Amino acid sequence: MKITALKQQVKNPERVSIFVDGKYSFSLSLGELVTERVKSGNELDAPTLKRLQKLSADGKLKARALAWLLNRPHSTREFHDYLRRKKVEPEMTEKLTQEFSGKQYLNDEAYGRWLVELKSRAGKSSRAIRAELFKKGVAREVVEKVLAGDSEDELERLKIIIAKKRRLSRYKNDPARLTKYLTSQGFSYYLVKQQLNIDWPQS
Secondary structure (H helix, E strand, C coil): CEEEEEEECCCCCCEEEEEECCEEEEEEEHHHHHHCCCCCCCECCHHHHHHHHHHHHHHHHHHHHHHHHHHCCCCHHHHHHHHHHCCCCHHHHHHHHHHHHHCCCCCHHHHHHHHHHHHHHCCCCHHHHHHHHHHCCCCHHHHHHHHCCHHHHHHHHHHHHHHHHCCCHHHHCCHHHHHHHHHHCCCCHHHHHHHHHHHCCCC
16 A cells, blocks of 8 residues: 555645545654654555554544634533443543643633632622532532632622622512522522512611
8 A cells, every 4th residue: 555645735735635545545744754764655454554544533533623622712521421322432532631731721620610600700609609510510619619708709799699689670679589599599488588678678
């Protein structure tokens, strides 16, 4: 078997398509092309061709995984779930996890801080945020670290939500209904009652 042509891809100039005996066989990155010393006219035996095709498949998988990972922050568990859906072998999963973690593309603490900020802006309670972090596989010590000092922020979020909801007709004159809604969002009953009593003092 002989490499008969190398063609730089139009959609992805960083990859080169390799043709063997006149037919497309696999593609490599520019770096892999140099490392493997792949040139037009090279003779390939079956084991070498198989190894290069595996290198090609792994390279494309890595590129797709990185693109998915950089789309937004993800937890390590989310990343593993993504690779599992793609039926990636455990060895490759571990290899990518170590590489991306080392480059800080995958960082549960950074993910946790991003999620806390995102959900805080959406008015979620600390309890609801904590539950979601656990659901995403973030370790308890990391969860407690990223939520440290959030109690004051949570109080401010609660005040803002109460002010917004009280403008709605279904809550305006019904503190019991508003209390039920707020506690269903994870805010503590004591904190909710404390804040509502400022506007609806008990007679």
